[in-house]
Amino acid sequence: MADSKTCAFIGLGNMGYPMAGHLATAGHNVRVFNRTAAKAEKWASEHGGTACATPAEAATGADVVLVCVGGDDDVRQVLYGDGGLAEDIKADGALSALAAQGSESAVVVDHTTASANLARELAEACGAAGVGFVDAPISGGQAGAEAGQLSVMCGGDQGHFDAAQPVIDSYAKAITLVGPAGAGQTTKMVNQILCAGAIQGAAEAIAFGEQAGLDMNLVLQAVTQGAAGSWYLSNRGETMVSDEFDFGFAVDWMAKDLGLVSDEAQRLGAKTPLTSMTHGYLAESQEAGDNRMDATVIVRRYREQRES
Numbered sequence: 001m002a003d004s005k006t007c008a009f010i011g012l013g014n015m016g017y018p019m020a021g022h023l024a025t026a027g028h029n030v031r032v033f034n035r036t037a038a039k040a041e042k043w044a045s046e047h048g049g050t051a052c053a054t055p056a057e058a059a060t061g062a063d064v065v066l067v068c069v070g071g072d073d074d075v076r077q078v079l080y081g082d083g084g085l086a087e088d089i090k091a092d093g094a095l096s097a098l099a100a101q102g103s104e105s106a107v108v109v110d111h112t113t114a115s116a117n118l119a120r121e122l123a124e125a126c127g128a129a130g131v132g133f134v135d136a137p138i139s140g141g142q143a144g145a146e147a148g149q150l151s152v153m154c155g156g157d158q159g160h161f162d163a164a165q166p167v168i169d170s171y172a173k174a175i176t177l178v179g180p181a182g183a184g185q186t187t188k189m190v191n192q193i194l195c196a197g198a199i200q201g202a203a204e205a206i207a208f209g210e211q212a213g214l215d216m217n218l219v220l221q222a223v224t225q226g227a228a229g230s231w232y233l234s235n236r237g238e239t240m241v242s243d244e245f246d247f248g249f250a251v252d253w254m255a256k257d258l259g260l261v262s263d264e265a266q267r268l269g270a271k272t273p274l275t276s277m278t279h280g281y282l283a284e285s286q287e288a289g290d291n292r293m294d295a296t297v298i299v300r301r302y303r304e305q306r307e308s
């Protein structure tokens with residue numbers, strides 16, 4: 001087991017709740033904050049940590065502050081909102097207090113899938129307060145979080161990464177420092193472009209096979225082990241065929257992620273036509289009210305096109 005640290009975990013959603021649980025299981029002293037307080041209390045009663053009323057309170061005395069909320073605006077709220085980490089930054093707010101405790105390891109780790117610009121901005125704000133920052137978006141889904149088997153893509157300084165890594169290790173199977181602040185988020189964008197391609201390919205292939213009158217469960221058996229195999233085909237193929245989507249990675253989250261890709265692509269002058277196409281299918285799914293369904297629900301758009 002790694003040295004026991006005091007960790008703050010902010011955002012106990014589908015991902016954060018089990019991730020914080022793994023920190024407690026690994027022997028760390030965990031202080032949690034969740035916007036909906038009842039979830040933090042439930043977590044503390046299950047895991048024996050401390051439920052706190054604000055992010056700043058959770059961060060009190062922490063060596064590592066881990067954040068896993070929705071998107072850019074939510075991270076900003078955690079930093080700059082009422083009771084936020086950076087509130088009264090110049091008058092001994094939580095970040096200044098972290099730096100003042102003299103621990104070289106004080107570092108904020110953002111697991112939220114957010115923009116690379118935000119990561120660069122937060123790295124600067126934390127640096128000005130004397131605290132480290134690592135952007136560390138995750139991949140592996142809720143099942144990966146529950147199993148403690150996430151892939152974590154990091155951006156930041158080597159020293160801050162080294163301080164955070166043993167803590168992140170509690171719920172990860174792979175942790176990679178890719179480059180400076182923002183590189184974790186940009187890597188997650190690469191990850192999401194790859195996922196978009198896999199989802200779009202699976203949806204088009206399954207709808208095509210159905211229209212050809214094939215038994216698609218047999219087709220999946222035939223193709224999943226070959227060169228066309230993918231995580232999505234293995235883990236979502238059968239549920240796509242049986243039209244089940246009430247689980248998994250929500251359409252709204254995937255649409256948010258591809259929006260981040262498009263913004264960054266525009267900044268870089270990169271071409272991402274595949275991302276735009278999948279984003280369009282996700283937008284149609286949002287219009288159809290499938291917002292919280294797994295992103296593979298886009299196969300329904302192919303089926304609708306066929307019927308019309």
Ligand SMILES: NC(=O)c1ccc[n+]([C@@H]2O[C@H](COP(=O)([O-])OP(=O)(O)OC[C@H]3O[C@@H](n4cnc5c(N)ncnc54)[C@H](OP(=O)(O)O)[C@@H]3O)[C@@H](O)[C@H]2O)c1
Pocket residue numbers: 011012013014015016034035036039068069070071073074075077078111112113114138139140141142248249250253
């Ligand atoms: N789910 C996945 O499979 C998956 C996979 C990889 C990456 N991610 C990314 O991981 C992040 C979290 O995903 P999730 O599935 O855990 O989401 P989720 O279940 O919707 O949970 C979001 C959490 O953030 C909190 N939150 C949202 N806005 C907030 C705000 N303004 N201030 C304070 N807290 C706020 C929510 O609090 P309440 O309880 O009060 O709502 C909740 O605890 C997202 O960036 C997502 O894109 C998710």
